[in-house]
Amino acid sequence: MVPLDDGARPDSSADPNRFDGNAIGDLISQVAAENEKACQRTQTQPSIDILLTFDWPYGVVTAAPQGGASASVPAAQFECNKISLLCAAVMPRYHFAAGECVFYERQPWKYGDRVVVGRGAAAAPHFTRFVGLGPVNEPQHGKQRWFYAMNVAPLHSASAGTAAPSAAPVNCTANPLFQFGRLGKALDTRILPKVLAGIDRSGDNDGDSDGQRHPGGRQDRRRAAPPPLNYVCSSCNQPGHWVSDCPTKDQQKRRRMGEANPPSGYVCRGCSKPGHWRSDCPDGGGGAARGQAADALSKCWFCLANPDVDQNLMVAIGDEAYVAMAKGALVVGGAAGDAFDGFSSPVPGGGHVLVVPIVHTDSLRRTREGSSDADRGLGAEIDRWAAAVAALFAEHSCVPLAFETSRCLPYVHTALQMVPIPREKAGAVRPALEELCAAGGLTVERGYPAGAQDGYFALSDPASGDNLFVHIPRQARDFNLELGRKLAATILGAPAREHWRQCVVSASEEAGGRDRFIAAFAKHDFAR
Template structure:
């Protein structure tokens, strides 16, 4: 194992795969040998019709093995959706497209055998879509979203090791392998993104290749990703769809809070792209460098002579930008996996050094004094005798079960039973993976208004044969109460959350109050029918408050009253939290997180649901009876997972954000429902 790794990074091939491999072979013969090649941007180029992917196509030749790479290559998604045959091969092989060609996940992390951590964020940024997504966007979508970013940030807190001493790169593509072990730091050595970070040109005196560079593509979420991961090298494909990819290498800059860690930023031109209009020449498209892994004992890196201030932490007006850098949070925006509220840097434990335990601290798992219990590497390993509740096999937790990530007919994640794609009617893929939905509007025709969800397809209507009736814990005259799939409160895996604030309510206690009749929101219920439904809903809320109190907890109730042509089914989610978390703290948490995301929450003095004339609303009932409300605005996206996002952060369990990752076996769900019913029976207002 050598002390340094020699890497060649290249710009977008844009479909010129054979020519790129020939150039890589020539460069490797003259300047190599390279350990690996990182291919940024669009490797396959713009999408084609399905019938254009024939044997003569270079992408197909790569997939069938007739076109070979001279050096191990790692490619990413650029600004376009990936070809369907590529997605299909990725799903079957977990990322290996050919003998020496591997596709990085859209939000992937890999660790080389040398110990280098390489992170990748594929796709392009759209501020209107970023927070609106309800599910992760796959390779059939050109966009990355807040959920993509959250997955990447959570992956940076994991580390993988090579499968064998002879393996150059460890397995990194499956979620199970990514979560196999826990890292003590989110820092990465190399970051690959297709989108520029906001503010990267600030404090730089290097001439820009274009007056608009790179303001047409700069994204604050990518800047926050840089602040969180502090990459030693950050490569961007350059340009995107709005301008010709251009080469630009910024002066290095340092991170004072990481022992002077040095970062370098490089934008690459495209190998297979067009020439620059002003010069008629192609931009520089490759960058070779050597890098050595860092260890805790590595000496502090000398500050480069040409280094500048850090553009991501120092307040300034970035060159070419019209707005000032947002102040008030030196760590950048907090995504769901970070702290929601920060009032300045401080130690995790009073008296300890930044990120290190104080004197006398010992990890309760392995008794080591060098790390906190949440950072213990043994925490990610099941104890001897542990059996996964889903596949009944040992060796992994339920959250890492490979059967949870089966693929659908288009290569994306397989939907749960009862899901129907609204674009084509298939039950075998999500709409973001649908080939019909991904086609341009002109090629598939006008689809008309969204199809309204019928009661027999609604997840909450009792008439739906696929309704999870085993989770229902109480049925009244107008409403019923059910445990949700993948509830926030861990019941069979609480030991996996040693820092979580887990209430001791039997069965978990996270429930939904659902009107039996099908209405989109509580506000849309006709006035002459609303009174008994609302009255019974409030009775259930009161009963749950008394029930939780017996276990030293109190409730947070919230409703997303989102009106849409597709419809939906009104329901209120009620989650118990420990009484040690006061109503004022809960209110402050929601308001602070809402402000960060552009969601203006205000105290509402009215009673009952918001008026039916509103487009939609989000409402929170605090434990002390006060109420917060946000009125949804036309054209402004709102994530239906906002309430869950805040609560999992409040309970210090951000890994419980994705309900699908928290799903249990039917056996465990039935046990939770039975435990809840037996304890709730004396409070049930319908009995």
């Protein structure tokens, strides 16, 4: 049992006893050490039975309460990102929190079928129950339950084989805290740095001063938060970072001034060698550039460990990849039963989605050519998600225009985009692509570029099933990174939808389209 209370109250912002990133990191380190001891004795397994905190974890109120719980939950004042990361990392069997002064028993969530407790035939998927408790004898909050009865077989006993673990309840939901850490296995010191990298360990109080609390006290963090989906840096034409944080902005500025080659004495910070700009580093950015890349990864929009990931777009999540709606989607959902009309799609919610690797991945090429189990596993699940989305499209007489644009840069997280187009227009895809490439002095190829670090645009031809490629020259400054979107807009006769910024809608409209797509996609969602 691990208690954690920051002593937070509305009038105690200066309380020196409030926890900070160091306290969270130390606690997770202790859990990792205990897990390793358990692994030496029996097998790798989570070691926390009960976690007690004051704050609720941010994002936990995403399911209907259990019977007997409060019918509604007020706007939370003490939700905390660091508590979310803590809970996602240590995976307690029970998590109790009292900060909201209401009783709320959430439906339990399961950590997939890979994280199990018990041994042999007695093994069972691991799950967490979250319970919010009311205050003791405080009439101002009404008659909220402040007690909870349970019968728990300790995880240590289950792992040692002396007690059977509890089976996962049938009403388990998906993990609502996956964006704060989806480890896929029990925490140990080998993966501890990955978890701690997501914690602010500056020592500042975890309150309104660092903008981590949601909502009720959250400050404007637009500059610290990652950019929206499909945001493209105007300096290097790459997504994944704000233009003010561009790792190559100095080189780009010199190039615009006519300096194609670096000046005498310039040394690349990636490989510590002269003769080329950092953005053209042939080794992909090793050496001193790793620190810069690591900083970019901590703000990566697609990495689920980033606490600022926009949950408003999330559709489904598996073991290796997840599905999300596209920001500024090219198509929108039309009326039920209607045919395709311009950018009005018959697929509920529109259907423009992204299939994204959970682990930070700069290119899907390795999933096709790599020999490791991890690469093959990721490739297989991406293909499985793509097939599931295609099956939904087929129900509405559509085929997927599936494409990836990769510059093989370590701080850019790649994704497979899928846009539904009418089945009768499938044959127009390749001719339209060849015409667009010819206008830009490019050609359509049948394979990846020769260099492993060379960029490419990859497309699956819906008519023939062939994989088509457009190689991105290393020195290309004018390559349109939205080539796939321009291709789809051309085929649909909707040129005004080529640029995503012109298609952004309100958060409520995004949520409505997402919910309609989720409802239609549910029967194809193999992670449910």
